[in-house]
């Protein structure tokens with residue numbers, strides 16, 4: 001790959017004219033674009049290199065755009081989400097992705113039951129923003145974005161952001177003005193409630209109970225919200241921690257060499273890994289994939305309405321489930337690990353402390369709490385990290401946190417941070433390993 005680029009980009013110093021240099025740079029970028037289309041293994045096998053390229057191109061766009069290009073990009077960004085949502089509703093991405101050959105507007109009109117003239121306008125826009133390819137006049141094909149959007153979980157993400165999150169984003173500016181630009185201290189009265197015209201005391205999770213379709217989209221999206229990203233439970237240091245603490249007993253019940261009877265309270269109490277607020281169990285499945293050879297007893301906990309929707313696959317994998325409310329208590333005592341992924345970000349400090357305090361009360365002296373979250377750097381936080389923070393603010397009065405903010409929270413709940421397992425440099429995701437203070 002490098003030789004192809006170098007061929008297009010000979011020693012720039014030999015060019016005295018800046019225009020010549022720029023022309024060569026443009027040629028090299030075009031060459032990169034062609035190479036990216038062929039998905040070179042150098043990029044696939046080197047996520048840091050791929051990410052550097054992605055960041056460089058994104059920064060370059062910001063540096064070279066004119067004011068009017070900036071306005072076109074920024075002011076119309078919501079239009080892309082709107083069109084993606086219509087494309088998902090019509091099944092355009094799935095249809096293009098599974099078709100062996102490119103499809104005409106008429107083909108797609110037939111499969112989507114949309115009027116051809118209207119569909120043509122939508123397809124033109126989707127192609128212009130790079131979500132599908134315009135192969136020739138009135139003929140469309142898939143690209144990298146199309147195949148991402150053809151994934152049902154990513155389509156659920158579009159539905160979730162469009163239907164549940166967008167009204168909260170839209171309300172945040174006036175909500176902040178109304179609250180004198182102060183950080184929210186309570187989990188009720190959110191921009192989300194304002195945007196959805198819901199009662200102020202209703203949190204997003206309570207609202208989901210009355211909106212089962214939105215709940216399905218959210219829970220499905222949680223399985224993929226960091227698409228292509230690494231999983232904290234698969235990090236070798238986390239697996240080692242689990243392995244090294246196996247073979248003992250919990251509340252007098254042997255963990256290895258035969259679990260107590262299914263459904264018995266002794267079995268639930270013998271849990272090694274408790275995924276607290278684990279949604280539909282994506283991380284439990286990932287852990288089971290990594291430790292299938294071990295008797296690690298995995299328990300998935302979430303609200304009753306979520307546990308009720310867990311697939312039979314979870315039980316087939318030997319993962320137990322338990323409905324809980326983590327604000328009311330932690331019923332499983334002395335587990336090896338209590339795992340919280342993307343939980344504390346949902347809540348202001350007061351509510352996050354209650355969740356940790358209930359776990360603290362259930363822990364033995366050898367239990368760990370693993371907090372799997374994006375940790376905001378003190379300087380130079382990236383787009384993914386800060387847009388998550390803005391979204392948590394708008395949806396739940398929640399917050400992404402720096403390590404100092406996490407430490408304060410952890411300390412306030414009687415815990416201490418004993419290790420940090422950074423498993424994704426790209427996104428700043430870490431597993432914060434905590435134990436009871438000694």
Ligand SMILES: C[S@@+](CC[C@H](N)C(=O)[O-])C[C@H]1O[C@@H](n2cnc3c(N)ncnc32)[C@H](O)[C@@H]1O
Nearest residue numbers: 205222277278279302303324325326327341342
């Ligand atoms: C952002 S999602 C994270 C899900 C999962 N841990 C993951 O990383 O994919 C937050 C989860 O917390 C659950 N949750 C919210 N309030 C809860 C409560 N009071 N008790 C238990 N679970 C709750 C939600 O149902 C949801 O599954």
